Amino acid sequence: MVLIKEFEITTGRDSLQCITSAVKETIKESGIINGIVTVEVPHTTAGVLKITSCGKEVTDDIVREMRRLIPARINYYHQDSPENAAAHIKSSLFGTSVSLIVKDGKLLREEKQNIYLAEYDGPRNRTYCVCVTGE
Amino acid sequence: MNHKDYTSSLLEQIRNSVRDINTIAENETFEFFEKCVPYEVVKSVGNVFITGCGDSYCAAIATKPVFENADTSTKTGMVPGTPTMACRNIEFSRYQNTYSGWNPLTLDRNLLCAISISGSPARPNEAAMRMNEHGGKTVAFTANPEGKLAQNCQYVIPMTLPPYDLAPNVTSYYSSVFSLMMFGFYMSKAKKQLTAEQAEACRKGLLEYVDSYDEKVMDELSQKAFDLARQWEEDKVDCMDFIGDGPDYATAFFGSAKMVEAFGGLTTNDDSEDWCHINYFLRDTDHIGTFFVANEDSPAFSRELETIAVACSVRKHVAVITDADEKLFPEKAVIFKVPKAKAVWMHPLMEHIPMDFVAGYIGCWRGLRPFRNNEEPQCRDGDAARFRASKIEII
Amino acid sequence: MNRNEFENSLLRQARRLQEYVDIVYKNVLPQADRLPVKEIWDAQKIFISGCGDSWMAGIAAKPAFESITGIETNVIRAIELSRILSKKNLGYSPNTPLVILISYSGTAARVVECAKRCSKYGANTIAITNNPESPLAENCRYCIDVGLPADGEYQPGATTYNASMLALFLIALRIGRVRNTITPLEYDDMHAELLSFVGECQKKNDEFEERAFAIAEKWKDLKAEDFIGDYGDYATAFFGSAKVIECFGGYTTYDDSEDWCHINYFLVEPEKIGRVVIANKSTPSFGRLLETIEAIRKIESPCIIVTDTDKNEFPESMEVFTIPSPKYFWMAPLTEHIPFDMVAGYIAALKGIPSFRADDERYSSEISTQRLKSGTEIVII
Numbered sequence: 001m002v003l004i005k006e007f008e009i010t011t012g013r014d015s016l017q018c019i020t021s022a023v024k025e026t027i028k029e030s031g032i033i034n035g036i037v038t039v040e041v042p043h044t045t046a047g048v049l050k051i052t053s054c055g056k057e058v059t060d061d062i063v064r065e066m067r068r069l070i071p072a073r074i075n076y077y078h079q080d081s082p083e084n085a086a087a088h089i090k091s092s093l094f095g096t097s098v099s100l101i102v103k104d105g106k107l108l109r110e111e112k113q114n115i116y117l118a119e120y121d122g123p124r125n126r127t128y129c130v131c132v133t134g135e
Numbered sequence: 136m137n138h139k140d141y142t143s144s145l146l147e148q149i150r151n152s153v154r155d156i157n158t159i160a161e162n163e164t165f166e167f168f169e170k171c172v173p174y175e176v177v178k179s180v181g182n183v184f185i186t187g188c189g190d191s192y193c194a195a196i197a198t199k200p201v202f203e204n205a206d207t208s209t210k211t212g213m214v215p216g217t218p219t220m221a222c223r224n225i226e227f228s229r230y231q232n233t234y235s236g237w238n239p240l241t242l243d244r245n246l247l248c249a250i251s252i253s254g255s256p257a258r259p260n261e262a263a264m265r266m267n268e269h270g271g272k273t274v275a276f277t278a279n280p281e282g283k284l285a286q287n288c289q290y291v292i293p294m295t296l297p298p299y300d301l302a303p304n305v306t307s308y309y310s311s312v313f314s315l316m317m318f319g320f321y322m323s324k325a326k327k328q329l330t331a332e333q334a335e336a337c338r339k340g341l342l343e344y345v346d347s348y349d350e351k352v353m354d355e356l357s358q359k360a361f362d363l364a365r366q367w368e369e370d371k372v373d374c375m376d377f378i379g380d381g382p383d384y385a386t387a388f389f390g391s392a393k394m395v396e397a398f399g400g401l402t403t404n405d406d407s408e409d410w411c412h413i414n415y416f417l418r419d420t421d422h423i424g425t426f427f428v429a430n431e432d433s434p435a436f437s438r439e440l441e442t443i444a445v446a447c448s449v450r451k452h453v454a455v456i457t458d459a460d461e462k463l464f465p466e467k468a469v470i471f472k473v474p475k476a477k478a479v480w481m482h483p484l485m486e487h488i489p490m491d492f493v494a495g496y497i498g499c500w501r502g503l504r505p506f507r508n509n510e511e512p513q514c515r516d517g518d519a520a521r522f523r524a525s526k527i528e529i530i
Numbered sequence: 531m532n533r534n535e536f537e538n539s540l541l542r543q544a545r546r547l548q549e550y551v552d553i554v555y556k557n558v559l560p561q562a563d564r565l566p567v568k569e570i571w572d573a574q575k576i577f578i579s580g581c582g583d584s585w586m587a588g589i590a591a592k593p594a595f596e597s598i599t600g601i602e603t604n605v606i607r608a609i610e611l612s613r614i615l616s617k618k619n620l621g622y623s624p625n626t627p628l629v630i631l632i633s634y635s636g637t638a639a640r641v642v643e644c645a646k647r648c649s650k651y652g653a654n655t656i657a658i659t660n661n662p663e664s665p666l667a668e669n670c671r672y673c674i675d676v677g678l679p680a681d682g683e684y685q686p687g688a689t690t691y692n693a694s695m696l697a698l699f700l701i702a703l704r705i706g707r708v709r710n711t712i713t714p715l716e717y718d719d720m721h722a723e724l725l726s727f728v729g730e731c732q733k734k735n736d737e738f739e740e741r742a743f744a745i746a747e748k749w750k751d752l753k754a755e756d757f758i759g760d761y762g763d764y765a766t767a768f769f770g771s772a773k774v775i776e777c778f779g780g781y782t783t784y785d786d787s788e789d790w791c792h793i794n795y796f797l798v799e800p801e802k803i804g805r806v807v808i809a810n811k812s813t814p815s816f817g818r819l820l821e822t823i824e825a826i827r828k829i830e831s832p833c834i835i836v837t838d839t840d841k842n843e844f845p846e847s848m849e850v851f852t853i854p855s856p857k858y859f860w861m862a863p864l865t866e867h868i869p870f871d872m873v874a875g876y877i878a879a880l881k882g883i884p885s886f887r888a889d890d891e892r893y894s895s896e897i898s899t900q901r902l903k904s905g906t907e908i909v910i911i
Contacts, residue, residue, distance in 0.1 A: 010715075074571045075567075076567075079566055080707075081710065083710050122713070122715075123713050124713075124714045124715055125715070188788055188792045189789060189792030189793055190792075192789060204616060223786050224789070225760050225761075225786050225789070225815050225818060226761055226786070229760070229761075229813075229814040229815040230760070230814060230815070236596045236598065237599070237603070239602070258788050258818075373781075374781045380607075380609050380610065380613070381609075381610060381613075381614040384607075392793045395793050395794060395796050395797055396793070396796055399797050399798030400798070401753070401781050401797060402783065403782065403783045408608050409581055409582060409607060411581075411901045412582030412638075412902065413582050413772045413775055414775060416775045416776055416886055416887050416893075417775055417779050417780075418779025418780065418883075419779065419781075433613075434613035434909075435609050435613040435614060437909060438613070445897055445901045448892060448898060449890075449893065503798065512800060512801070512829045513795065525821055526817055526818075526821070528814075528817055
C-alpha cells in the first residue's frame with residue numbers, strides 16, 4: 001500500500017522548519033503499520049534534514065555552519081545570485097529527502113529526532129511530499 | 136529712451152550688486168564662519184546636503200561644485216572636496232528614507248545647509264527638523280537669525296541683506312550663493328583639503344571676479360539688455376527658454392524664475408543636450424526668446440556652440456551670455472559678453488545679471504506688480520498654505 | 531465632434547502599452563538575468579543617464595533602484611555625465627559605479643560619449659537600446675536589447691519610454707536579487723505585478739479616452755500646459771511636458787509641488803494655463819500636493835489630476851483620472867502618463883498638427899537633422 005501527500009509551506013530566510021507532525025499525520029492517515037516513509041522536497045535550493053532537536057541552538061549552529069562552509073560568494077559559475085548558487089550546493093550536499101522506518105504505525109526514531117525542511121534561498125513558497133509505503 | 140531712465144527695486148538690486156556683495160563679503164570672513172559653525176564641527180563632515188525652495192534651490196545647484204571640488208588652481212577644480220547633494224526641498228523633506236532601501240539620512244556625519252532668507256517657509260524647516268531627527272548637523276542660511284529656520288537648526292549663518300522694496304529677489308540669490316561658496320571654502324580649509332593660503336586665494340579670486348563687473352561692464356550689459364528687452368517686447372515674445380550646463384544650469388533656472396516673478400512670463404529651462412531633444416520642437420518660434428549661458432572654460436562649451444547654432448537656425452530671438460569671443464557665435468545671436476572668471480564654478484555668482492536686467496526692464500514696461508502682489512487672481516490665495524502655513528510633516 | 535474622426539500616434543501607443551510590456555518583459559528578462567554577479571556586487575553607486583524621454587525614464591526608475599537595491603542612484607543629465615562630472619566618480623574599485631545608459635536608437639552622440647568616458651575611467655556600463663549593433667551598445671560592456679518590433683509606432687515615444695522604464699525595473703530587480711536586498715518571494719511578486727499592472731489601467735482606456743477628448747476640445751486653445759509631480763512622479767510631469775512640445779509644439783513647463791508654489795504660481799493669466807498634477811495618495815507628499823491643488827483652484831486654472839485615489843479628495847471643478855494603485859509604489863510612473871498622452875494626442879489631432887514640426891522645412895535642414903549627432907564630435911574629458 002502507498003500513500004503520497006503534498007504539503008505547501010512558506011519558508012523564511014535560512015530557515016529550518018519542523019515538519020514532523022505532518023509526517024506523523026500522513027502515516028496515521030495511511031493506516032500503514034510497518035513500512036517506510038520518505039519525505040522529499042522537489043526543489044534544488046531547499047532540503048530535508050533529520051536533526052536531533054536539543055533547542056534552538058542546534059538549528060542555529062547548523063544554519064551558521066552551512067553558511068560558513070558554503071558561503072554566498074560572487075564567483076560561482078552559476079550566476080543567478082550568490083545566495084542561489086550556494087543554495088544549490090547546500091541542497092545537493094545535504095540532500096533533498098530523508099527516509100525513515102515506520103514500525104507499529106509510528107516513526108522509528110530517537111525521542112528528540114525531528115524532520116526539518118531546510119530553506120537555503122528563501123523566503124519562498126515550497127512544496128514537500130510525504131510518501132508512506134508498507135502494509 | 137535710455138536704460139538709465141528706468142528704475143525699480145529689481146533694477147536697483149542688480150545695479151548695486153557689486154557694491155552689495157562687497158559689503159556682504161566684509162562681514163562674511165572665514166572668522167565669521169568659524170564663529171557661526173566651529174571648525175571642529177565642519178572638519179568632520181562626511182556628506183553635505185543643500186536644500187531650499189525656488190532661488191535657494193538654484194543657489195544649491197550653483198554651489199554644489201564648490202563643495203565637491205575644492206580648488207581654484209585648475210579650470211574645473213579637481214581637488215576632491217566633500218560629497219554634496221543639491222536636493223529639491225520636497226524630496227529631501229518627504230522622500231529620503233521614506234521607503235526602505237538607500238537612506239542618505241543615515242550616512243555618517245551628514246550636514247544639511249537649509250537656505251531661506253526669511254526663515255519662515257515650511258519646507259526648509261521641515262528639512263532641518265528631519266535631519267535633526269536623524270542625528271545630522273543642520274546649518275541655517277538665513278537673514279532672520281531669530282526666525283523659525285534659525286531655531287530649527289543647530290547652527291546659523293546670519294546673512295546680511297541690503298534692504299530693497301518687494302521685488303523679484305536678486306540680492307537673496309547672490310548672497311546665498313556667496314555665503315555657500317564661502318562656507319564651502321571654509322569647510323575645505325577645516326578639512327585640510329585647502330591650505331589657509333589656498334582658501335584665502337579662493338575668496339580673493341571670487342571677489343576679484345565680482346569686481347570685474349565694473350561700472351563699464353554693468354553699463355554695457357544694462358544697455359544691451361535694455362535693447363534686447365525692447366526688441367523682444369516689440370516682437371511680442373511671450374515665452375522664454377533658458378539653457379545652461381553644470382553650475383550654469385543654475386543660472387538658466389534662476390533667470391527663468393526671474394521672468395516669472397517679474398512679469399509672469401512663461402519660461403522653461405534645460406541643458407544644452409536635452410534642449411536638442413525636447414524644447415527644440417517648440418512651435419511659434421518667432422515669439423520665443425532663447426537665452427544660453429555658454430562660458431569658454433565649460434567642459435560642455437563645444438556642445439553649447441552646436442546647440443546655439445541649431446537654435447539660431449530655427450528661432451528668431453537668441454541671446455548668449457558668454458565670456459568667449461563673439462566671433463564664435465552666429466551673427467544672429469545677441470551676445471552678452473561677461474568677464475572671465477578664474478574658475479568655472481565662480482560664474483553663477485554674477486553671470487545672471489544680463490537676464491535680471493531683461494526681467495527688470497520688461498517688468499517696468501508691463502507694469503505688473505512683482506509676485507502679482509495684490510493682483511487678481513493670485514491675491515485671492517494670499518499666503519494661504521503656499522509657503523509659511525504649509526503643514527509640516529516629519530516622515 | 532466625433533472623437534473617432536481624430537487619431538494620433540501617441541493615442542495609439544497609449545492604448546496598447548500592455549502589449550509592449552509583454553514584449554519587452556519577455557525580451558529583457560533573460561538579458562537582465564545574465565548581468566554578471568561580480569559587476570553587480572562591485573557597484574558602490576549607480577548612475578543612470580540618457581536624453582529626453584530616456585532621461586525621464588531614469589528619473590521615474592530612481593525610486594525603484596534605491597528602494598530595491600539599497601544603492602545610491604544618481605540620475606544624471608547626459609551632458610553632465612559626459613563633460614562635467616569629475617572623473618573621480620567613475621574610477622576603479624572600490625568606487626566602481628554601475629552606469630546605465632539609455633538610447634532607443636543607440637546613436638545619440640552624447641550618450642555614446644558617456645559610454646566612452648565611463649568605460650575609459652573604469653565604470654561598468656550597461657546600454658539599454660533597441661539597437662544592439664549601435665555605437666552605444668558597442669561602447670558599453672553589457673547591452674540590454676529591448677527588442678521592440680520594427681513595425682511599431684514609436685514617435686512621439688510613450689512605448690519607448692515605458693520600454694526603457696521596464697528594462698530599468700528589471701535591472702533593479704536583478705540587482706536586488708543578486709545582492710539579496712529583496713527576498714525571492716518579493717522578487718517573484720514584483721515580477722508578477724509588473725506584468726499585470728499596466729493591463730489593469732488599460733481596462734479604463736475607453737473611459738479615459740472619452741474624457742481626454744472632451745478635455746482636449748477645451749484645452750486646445752490654452753496658452754500653455756504646466757505639470758506638477760514629486761520624486762518619481764516628477765518624471766511623469768516632465769514627460770507630459772515633453773509630449774506637449776513633441777505633439778503640437780505648445781508652451782509648457784513643469785516643477786515639483788513645493789517649488790511650483792514659489793515660481794510658476796506667479797504666471798500671469800492662470801485661467802489660460804492648463805495644470806496637470808500627479809497626486810497619488812500613497813506618496814509622502816500628498817499633503818503638500820493637496821495644498822498646491824488648492825492654490826490652483828483659487829487662481830482658477832483648468833486642472834487635470836492623475837491620482838490613485840478617489841475624485842472626492844479633490845475640488846469638484848477638476849478633472850480627476852483615477853488610475854489603479856500599484857502594489858509597489860515605484861511602478862506608478864508606468865501608467866500615470868496614459869491620461870495625458872491621450873489628451874495631448876487629441877489636442878494634436880484637433881489642431882491638425884504633425885509631430886516634431888514635420889510641417890516646417892527648417893526642421894529638416896542639415897543642421898537640424900545633425901543636431902543629435904552633435905557634429906559627430908565626441909569629447910572625452
